[in-house]
Amino acid sequence: MTPSPLNPTPRRHKILIVDDDPGMVHLLARTLLDIAQLHFAVRGDDALTKLAQHQPDLLVIDAELPDLNGYEVIARMREKPALAHTKVVMVTSHNTSSYRQRAFEAGVLDFFTKPIDRDLIRLRLEQILNGEAMEYIELDERPLPMRQAAASAPAPVAAPARAPAPAPAPMAAPAAAAVDVNAITSELFERISAILLQAETLRERVPAGASAAELYPVQRIQEECAEVIQLLVTISGED
Numbered sequence: 001m002t003p004s005p006l007n008p009t010p011r012r013h014k015i016l017i018v019d020d021d022p023g024m025v026h027l028l029a030r031t032l033l034d035i036a037q038l039h040f041a042v043r044g045d046d047a048l049t050k051l052a053q054h055q056p057d058l059l060v061i062d063a064e065l066p067d068l069n070g071y072e073v074i075a076r077m078r079e080k081p082a083l084a085h086t087k088v089v090m091v092t093s094h095n096t097s098s099y100r101q102r103a104f105e106a107g108v109l110d111f112f113t114k115p116i117d118r119d120l121i122r123l124r125l126e127q128i129l130n131g132e133a134m135e136y137i138e139l140d141e142r143p144l145p146m147r148q149a150a151a152s153a154p155a156p157v158a159a160p161a162r163a164p165a166p167a168p169a170p171m172a173a174p175a176a177a178a179v180d181v182n183a184i185t186s187e188l189f190e191r192i193s194a195i196l197l198q199a200e201t202l203r204e205r206v207p208a209g210a211s212a213a214e215l216y217p218v219q220r221i222q223e224e225c226a227e228v229i230q231l232l233v234t235i236s237g238e239d
Helices: 022-032 044-054 070-078 097-105 118-129 144-152 181-205 212-236
Strands: 014-018 037-041 058-061 087-092 110-113
Touching: 014 022, 014 044, 022 037, 022 118, 022 181, 022 212, 037 044, 037 212, 044 058, 044 070, 044 212, 058 070, 058 118, 070 087, 070 097, 087 118, 097 110, 110 118, 181 212
Parallel strands: 014 037, 014 058, 058 087, 087 110
Antiparallel strands: none
16 A cells, blocks of 8 residues: 555665775675665775665764775765765774774764774664764773673572473474574675775776776776675575
8 A cells, every 4th residue: 555645655865885995885784674675885986875875874884894994985975965974983993092083073963983882872873863862981991702701691699499401392393404594694794895805906007097987897896796785685684
């Protein structure tokens, strides 16, 4: 049934994820797939094209990219009136104060270091997309594995009285073998990562001052990889 003009279907938020690491893209996509329509880019110049094309509500971008860095993408985006107020979150492997300072000076709303805390970044992005006030959380600078180990460590309790051992449960019949979609998509992401690495090597071999036509074949490989990533994310979200 067609939505009534008085009750239009709410517009779904759009997020553009920009990262040249397909594994990181896969992780972010699986974390955010159900809260927004996702688009992807693997280079800064491709990000600028996708920004103009999709005009997302939120840009999630790495600080380091093969061509333009994340800060340059943000600066060029701000020059476009239609994109000047696009919200930005940065996700990067760099955790130094200079990277953070530069990000916040560029108008980044939040800054996450890899490996990311999936629950925290999902909460933050939902708050940003919904325009909610963000409660300040003091950052724990310990590496993520140490934080996870501390959070999962059981509290000390008194030793319980020993109870009789329960009778062994009857053995269930073996289940039919199922296709592991996550394992397949993860393997494909690894292969796309290798293709992108080779494409970047080819791009570096193109002579300085080469024409757009000479760069086009490598650029198409990278753009097609971004499209395949989008398809894989869609498939993995259906399991």
